[in-house]
Amino acid sequence: MREEILRMIEKNSKINLHDMAVMLGKDEKEIANEIQDMENEKIICGYHTMIDWDKTNSEKVVALIELKITPERGEGYDKIAKRISKFREVSSLYLMSGAFDIAVFIEGKTMKQVAAFVSEKIAPLDTVLSTSTHFVLKKYKDHGVTMVGEENHERMAVTP
Amino acid sequence: MRNPLSDKVVDIKPSGIRKFFDLVSEIPDAISLGVGEPDFDTPWRVREEGIYSLEKGRTFYTANAGLIELRTEISKYLEKKIHVSYDPAKEIVVTVGGSEGIDLALRAMLNPGDEVIIPQPCFVSYIPCTLMADGVPVTIPLKEENQFRLTKEELLAAVTDKTKVLVLSYPNNPTGAVMTKEDLEAIRDVVVEKDLFVISDEIYSELIYNGEHISIASLEGMRERTIVINGFSKAFAMTGWRMGYAVGPRLIMEQITKIHQFAIMCAPTTGQYAAIEALKNCEEDVQLMRESYNQRRKFLLNEFEKIGMKCFEPLGAFYAFPNITAFGLTSDEFANRLLKEEKVAVVPGTAFGDSGEGFLRVSYAYSIEELRNAMERIGRFVHRL
Numbered sequence: 001m002r003e004e005i006l007r008m009i010e011k012n013s014k015i016n017l018h019d020m021a022v023m024l025g026k027d028e029k030e031i032a033n034e035i036q037d038m039e040n041e042k043i044i045c046g047y048h049t050m051i052d053w054d055k056t057n058s059e060k061v062v063a064l065i066e067l068k069i070t071p072e073r074g075e076g077y078d079k080i081a082k083r084i085s086k087f088r089e090v091s092s093l094y095l096m097s098g099a100f101d102i103a104v105f106i107e108g109k110t111m112k113q114v115a116a117f118v119s120e121k122i123a124p125l126d127t128v129l130s131t132s133t134h135f136v137l138k139k140y141k142d143h144g145v146t147m148v149g150e151e152n153h154e155r156m157a158v159t160p
Numbered sequence: 161m162r163n164p165l166s167d168k169v170v171d172i173k174p175s176g177i178r179k180f181f182d183l184v185s186e187i188p189d190a191i192s193l194g195v196g197e198p199d200f201d202t203p204w205r206v207r208e209e210g211i212y213s214l215e216k217g218r219t220f221y222t223a224n225a226g227l228i229e230l231r232t233e234i235s236k237y238l239e240k241k242i243h244v245s246y247d248p249a250k251e252i253v254v255t256v257g258g259s260e261g262i263d264l265a266l267r268a269m270l271n272p273g274d275e276v277i278i279p280q281p282c283f284v285s286y287i288p289c290t291l292m293a294d295g296v297p298v299t300i301p302l303k304e305e306n307q308f309r310l311t312k313e314e315l316l317a318a319v320t321d322k323t324k325v326l327v328l329s330y331p332n333n334p335t336g337a338v339m340t341k342e343d344l345e346a347i348r349d350v351v352v353e354k355d356l357f358v359i360s361d362e363i364y365s366e367l368i369y370n371g372e373h374i375s376i377a378s379l380e381g382m383r384e385r386t387i388v389i390n391g392f393s394k395a396f397a398m399t400g401w402r403m404g405y406a407v408g409p410r411l412i413m414e415q416i417t418k419i420h421q422f423a424i425m426c427a428p429t430t431g432q433y434a435a436i437e438a439l440k441n442c443e444e445d446v447q448l449m450r451e452s453y454n455q456r457r458k459f460l461l462n463e464f465e466k467i468g469m470k471c472f473e474p475l476g477a478f479y480a481f482p483n484i485t486a487f488g489l490t491s492d493e494f495a496n497r498l499l500k501e502e503k504v505a506v507v508p509g510t511a512f513g514d515s516g517e518g519f520l521r522v523s524y525a526y527s528i529e530e531l532r533n534a535m536e537r538i539g540r541f542v543h544r545l
Binding site: 004007008019022023024025153155156157158159160 | 175177180181184185190192194195196197199201283284285333448451455456458459462505507511528
């Protein structure tokens with residue numbers, strides 16, 4: 001049941017408990033408890049809103065920073081990853097396989113601001129060997145939601 | 161000028177769905193719960209494979225029975241799903257939708273005057289296709305008290321010396337009914353005893369909400385007596401691609417292939433390549449769609465209960481078949497007034513046979529928001545009655 005609950009609220013965190021109970025064929029209380037448990041276990045980590053900021057007037061730029069790192073003895077990548085992730089400007093951070101080690105997504109108001117953040121706060125860190133900054137130009141799909149040019153297909157009103 | 165028309169064709173009644181479709185077309189802002197196809201798009205990887213086949217210039221005929229690679233995938237799929245093995249080379253034909261398979265099977269098996277037993281309510285093409293194949297349709301009105309399943313007694317009462325074929329269609333359109341293994345075994349006993357054949361339309365086999373789909377072909381003694389019709393439309397949300405298939409014993413499939421060869425040549429090549437991808441890599445897509453239909457099904461049944469509309473629990477396909485006899489209107493009157501007064505289109509049960517009188521077919525291949533909106537209107541309508 002947990003996975004089905006998660007698939008439901010992953011797409012629509014505003015869905016009400018009553019509808020969920022009906023659609024899953026379970027008791028409202030049972031589902032509420034299950035959700036509460038998953039919140040406590042940090043399986044559910046938050047209820048955010050998908051926003052296409054490009055359609056608003058607010059200035060916002062997103063950049064992907066690739067970092068090459070020297071892992072620390074006894075710590076691997078954990079210590080530096082935790083340290084970088086504490087910056088408010090960092091929205092996501094992943095350890096990667098392949099040509100670089102850590103991918104950091106940074107949100108800022110302007111490119112200049114992001115560039116300054118990278119050169120002042122990230123690049124000088126001891127174990128950071130190099131940084132490579134890529135700015136996001138246009139968001140086509142985010143969290144499974146297509147942001148651009150969604151077409152509407154019409155079915156006929158009545159078919160056998 | 162002489163009459164240019166065939167009496168046989170002229171005598172066939174036009175589809176009740178068509179009549180209703182024309183009515184709905186006059187009300188462009190109506191909300192419809194009348195559609196018999198998925199609301200999901202075909203999974204992108206399937207569409208992409210179709211596009212790629214065009215880019216590669218795969219625009220020629222295939223073998224009459226379809227690409228051998230596709231037939232092999234169909235064979236593997238059926239082995240896994242219904243535990244019956246069919247030879248890709250001789251026992252599988254890829255058709256233009258399940259509908260073509262129904263037509264082919266009837267034409268391949270019927271001699272003039274042979275009787276075909278058709279339990280109703282059912283899909284709209286069985287009777288016309290039987291008539292066009294010079295067969296004689298014999299209908300069995302299925303009962304709500306049996307959850308619209310066919311019983312042994314009903315079947316026995318309909319069998320005569322001339323009966324040759326039984327058409328079975330489970331999970332059922334329009335009722336959403338499903339037959340259990342025990343139900344089918346009882347039918348099998350009659351079919352074997354009376355030396356009949358079965359055309360089993362299993363197009364909704366992936367959309368079942370209480371366990372595994374059972375095909376009558378998988379029961380002992382039935383493989384040689386059954387043509388199974390299935391396809392990609394409902395399982396993989398591919399209605400517009402028109403991709404289906406018929407499988408059965410070689411003796412019958414040879415003749416089916418012959419008609420298909422002369423009438424159709426082969427199913428569309430682009431769709432065949434896309435269908436291979438669907439069978440190979442889309443099981444998870446099917447599962448997610450099934451989960452979503454099941455949630456909507458439960459939502460809809462709960463809404464019926466709230467407004468006091470009686471409805472037996474459909475366990476397959478994506479239709480509910482509520483009973484409206486308590487409201488004192490015929491199915492036609494109910495559907496017409498609902499359309500005019502609340503602008504909601506549902507299909508009167510009578511479009512699927514006389515025994516659909518007193519019922520409506522309500523499709524839940526719609527989003528929860530659409531279902532909620534439509535059910536609010538239906539609730540308003542019912543309270544006024």
